[in-house]
Structure formats: C-alpha cells, structure tokens
Amino acid sequence: MIKINLVGNPNTGKTTLFNCLTGAHEHVGNWHGVTVEEKRKVYKYKDKEIALVDLPGIYSLTSLSYEEEVGVKYLLAHNDELVLNICDASNLQRNLYLTLGLLEMGAKVILAVNQIEKKQICKIDYSKLSELLGIPVVPINPNSKEGIDKLNDTIVNYQTSQMHKLAYLKNLNLNNSVFSAKDRQIIKENNFLLEFCAIKLLEKDKRLFEQFGLTFYDVEENSLEKVAEARYCFIDEVMAKCSSKRERVYGYSRFDKILLNRWLAFPIFVGFIALAFYLTFFSVGAWLSDGLVFLLDKFIGSPLVALFEKIFPGSWLVSLIEVALVGGVGSILGFLPQVALLFLFLSILEDSGYLSRVAFVFDDILSKVGLSGKSVYTLLMGFGCSTTAVLTARNMEDKNSKIKTALLTPYMSCSAKFPIYAVLGGAFFGAKNILVILGLYFLGVVVAVCLSFILEKTFLKSKGQTFILEFPPYHSMSFKRILFVLWDNVKLFLVRVGTLIISMNVIVWLLSNFSFTMKFVPNSGGQSMLESLGKILTPIFAPLGFGSWGLVSALLAGLIAKEVIVSSIAMFSGASESFLYSALQDPTSAVYFSSPFAVVAYLVFCLLYFPCLASIAVLGKEIGKKWTIIGCIIELLVAYVMAFIIYTICLAGQKLGALKLLLVLGVVILILFSFIYIIKKIKGKKACHYCKNCDKNCK
C-alpha cells in the first residue's frame, strides 16, 4: 500500500482534491481552515492501494495555531512517506515557500498545481518548474478532473532519482557540528536529515526540538530572517525562470469596491442574511414545509394510525404510534425543507469567498469585544449546527479567543431550535411571529456579544490576537454542488429524525404515559413518571410564567436534541395542531402558558439554555472540562435571568403602559452607561508596545 499525505497552504483545495481522488464527500469551503483534523481514506488506482491523508492547511513546518499543529506534527512523525503538496497556480510564489520547507526535510514530494481558477493570472512552465525543484510537477483541476490520472500515475510510479540538493542551502552556512552524539542518534532514529535540523535550529523552532527530545542551541539574532530571505530569494529566481509576468492580484476583485465599502459593507451583509432567512423560514421554506406536512399526514400518518387501530383496537400501542410517532415525529419532519435550505445558504456563503470579506469587515468591531474576524465563520456556522461549528473554532490563533468563540457558538440559534419558535410562536402570534423569531435570533447575537465583552474584560482576555487572513477569489456554486449539498443535508436530517428523535420520542412518551408502578396512566389515572419529576422542578420556572410540568420536562428532554422540545409539547397536548393551541391556553393541561408573554419567556429560555449533549461533548473535547462546565452554568443563568427580565418587562409594560416603561428603561440604561464610562476614565490609555522610544499615547 502506498501511503501519501496531502499538504498545502490553507484554502488551496486540498480537501477538494482529496474528495476527487478518493470519492469521499468531506466538507469543503472557500475559507481558510475548513479542515481542522486529519482525514484518511484508501482508494485504488490500477490495482494499487493508495492511502491518502488530508491534513489541515499549513504555511510552513512551524505551527502557530492548533489546527496547524495537527498537520505539522503528523508530517514530522511520518516524514518517510510520500507527500502530495498542492499549490494554487495563481498564488504559486507564496505556496512554494512550504514546498521548500518540505524539500529541506528531505520529503519525497509530488507537486500538484491547482488550476481551478478559470482566469489564469500568469502562465507557468511546468516542466521547467519540475526541473528547477527536482520533483515531479503535475498541473491539475479537481473540478474537471484534468490531470488527475497523470497525478495518480506519478504517485504509483514515484522514484527518488530526480531529487537534487537545493542550491540556496549553501548560502545559509549551516552548522551541523553543534549536534551532540546523542542528538545525532535521535535525528537518525527519526529519519531526519542533519541539515534539516540545522535549518530548524536557525528558525528557532523550539517545538520541534521538544517533540523529539533534542537539545536546543542558541543561534544568532536574525537567523529567522536569513532563512526566510534565502527561501524567497530562491523562489523569486524560480518564478522568474518559469512563469510569465502577473497580470492581476490574486484575491482582490472589482466587486470588493462595493462589498467592502466602509459604509455599504454592513448593510449589504445584513441584507444578504435577512434575505436568506426570509427565503428559508418564511416564503419558499414555509411553503415547502406546509406542503410536506400535508402530504406526510395524508399518505403516511393517518393510514398508519388507522392500520394500528384495526390490528390492536384500544391498546396503548395505538396511542404510542399516534402520539409519539405520527404526532411527535411528524411535528419535526415538516421542517425538513427549511433545515435543508438553511444549510444550503450557509454553504453558498462559505463557498463564495464572501466570508473572508465579512471577517475583514467585522474584525474591527469584534476585536472590541475580544473576538476576531475569524470568529465570524464559527458563529455563522452556529446558525446551522453548533456541534460542527464548535470544531471550526480551532483556527483561532490564541487559546482564549478560541475558548470564547467556542463558548459563544451555542448562543447562535441553531437550526434545531427553529421548530420551537415556529410551533409555539405560531400558535400565539400568528403572522406577527416573524417579528418574534427575528427578535430571538437577534437576542442570541446580542447576548453573545455582551458575554464576550464581559469575558474579555475578566477571565478570558485575548493574548496576541493577530488576525492574518488571506482573501480568496470569489467562486460561484455549480448546480451539481447545490444538489449535492441539499441531498447531503436532507440525508443527515432524515437519519437524525429516524434514529435520535424517534427514540427520544418513544422514551418521552413512555415516561409520560406510565407511572412509577408501571401502570398506563390514561386508563388508570394517577401521575406519570415524567409528571412526578417535572413537578419537582416547576416551582423554579413559575416566576417565568411557565410553571406546568409538561413544559419543564420538555426542556429536560431537549437536552438530548432541541427538536424534542417541540415533539414533546406536541405529544403532551394530544398531538394535533388544533389541540395544541387550545391545550397551550388550558390551565389544566400539562403545557399551559399563563400569557403570551410566558411564551416569549419560554422561547428565550430555549434559545439561551444548555446546548444539546452532542455540542457539550464536543465543547468538552475542544476547550476542556473546566470551561465547558463554566459555560453551561453561564448559559443556564443567562437563560433564566433573560427570560425573567423579558417576562417582567412585558408584564410591567402591560400594567404601566409602554411610554412609562420606556422612560424607566431609558434611565436604567443611562445609569449603566455612565457607570461604564467612569470605569473607562479611571483605567486610562496605554502606549503601544512597538514604539517604545516615543512618548505619545497611540490610539
């Protein structure tokens, strides 16, 4: 079996090539750092097995962020395997820097030059490039499959004969003699070249020396610069010999004049998001959803119930099917079109290259609250699914920003929470529900921003945030890819509903229909298990206006998956839509809301309390137990306090009248702001740390 590792700069199309070679369907996007962990797959070419490993993007063999560390460590530990280095043809100059690093390591490199950009910025003489670098070079295009067979042939027939020494290494005056006998032993055991270690010494790459237990020696001050200059000098020579003059700058487009305009950038972004949300939740998505609900009920739900009634008349099984499966699952399944559309819009955003621009535009403001422009990606993905979004926080440069970004992601209202707003809000507010839903999404963002500000000022101050982000060119999405994204998300949703949601519904149904003595409650009377448990907790939630056991136990069930909140409420109320509305207003029912304000409070609580268990597990893995627990506690507190405040304000507004209420709120806000202003005044300004010689206070 041939083992080969796929490496390259961020966003050069590694995963696209990986998918193309292996037939996998890994997530890709036009953004820096979509792949955050290694992925492997074996494929066959001409009866040979090839094991390909896709690594996160790196700039050199020295890692600066967590996702880079994964790639670098893996490469160093597997330095005897083949390396498939992918470069972007339009940005070859910068991409070759990594190639040189790999060659210094003595890696067996095959260079694949990605020509995915339709308009070439410059012409490249590939055979010349191959000759100058001493490695095979294959131009490819993963979209049209051009050059893929040639690349596979090159991998299968790889021979080291072509390799030669890099000319610029002579000028670096590498000192191999510093290494002790013990070091030499380690270097040999790990299959490194002495020269490579000498270069790494000049680069002051302490991490590598620690990883392999080598002794680190001091080197001259400007050695880092010398190495970088030598490499770029060589690259300039190579580029001069094998490429034509560049015609355009990579990444900057004429659209950017408008999209990045100081004053237009924000309205344009908000406009895009608003349009996507409107299409998803209120127009196209809602129509499709209504249609689907109708079809499901007519052709699957009703016949199924009728069938079971015929076979087991009067049995509790009929109730299980009718309430838990048809009613409960049906209430979720209807949201399929909306979830699929939402993910489609997120992928369009991700693929277009616009996200890097958004990151640039928002970096300013986000840096004020301790986040960086790069957080935008993670937070936007949070509107889809927090669990997968949290993983992308890895491409933050410093640890505290990473923790903050990951902790705030659950406040972005994920796609699983939308059904709750739609069903409960829809029952009480009808057409005005659009405002409630928009308000909830907005509230999530505002709470996240405020919380980030507080964390930045207290426990999680960001250290050494840099925000260095490349601009990719814009891409449009092919029709094939749109269909693929839609199908992929439909499949994921159906699997989720078919496994997790169905089993949760059955569990909730059993708990809410059987008592602790295992009696079927609707026949025998008494309290079900869930009712007894829920009633212990209800007093806590009474101040928020929703003190009935059904609502509280729905919140508990929602810990597994947020959709279960809706299906549970649907089950408790008798499972049909007309029942739902009357049940919500009936003081004797299990899902009684004392007023429409209580519904708002409930929705706010659902928005802000714990993320689902899957997210908590990922958070625990990514940011550690301590911060996950703290994050969950904060979430619970924030949810309770916000729900209480909003409920109280609404009630007060009803009693006092809107005008007086506004006055009171205005005074409170004024006091808060003056308080913050005074604290800021006392703290004063600091000088910038680079100009130590100047006395002026920089802004």
Add this chain to the structure above:
Amino acid sequence: MLNLKNAKIGKIYNIKSLSEYASEKIVRRLFELGFTKGQSIKVVRKSLLGQTILIEIRGYTLSLRTTVAEAVLLGEKL
C-alpha cells in the same frame, strides 16, 4: 518611524525590516507570508474603524490587524 499601520492607501512602499519589538510568533508568520526585506507592498483599503487593513504583497491579497501591521517598518519607494 513609518510602518504599515500609518502607510497611505494606494501608495507602494518597500519593506525595510520587521520591528524588533514584535513577538516571535508574528515575525515568523510575516516571514512565511513573504514580508522579506525590500519587498514592495501596498495598502488597498482600511476597515470602518481603521483597525484592520487590506494589503497587496507578492501578488496576493491579505488582511491584517493594525497591531500586526505596526511591526512592518517601511521605506519610501523611489
């Protein structure tokens, strides 16, 4: 001293050196990205509050915080 933070938009400069006060991490990344001595560089635009800038270097586009840009010392291009 003239640095990338206070460079004029649209004008081409030469990189003179990287500040000795900048952290090793930033210097390392800047070298990797091609900020070598004598390289020409241009600021394309600034963000709303001016804390983030967009530059062109070695034929590609890159955005940076001004905290990083401060570390890049420039000379006038003749």
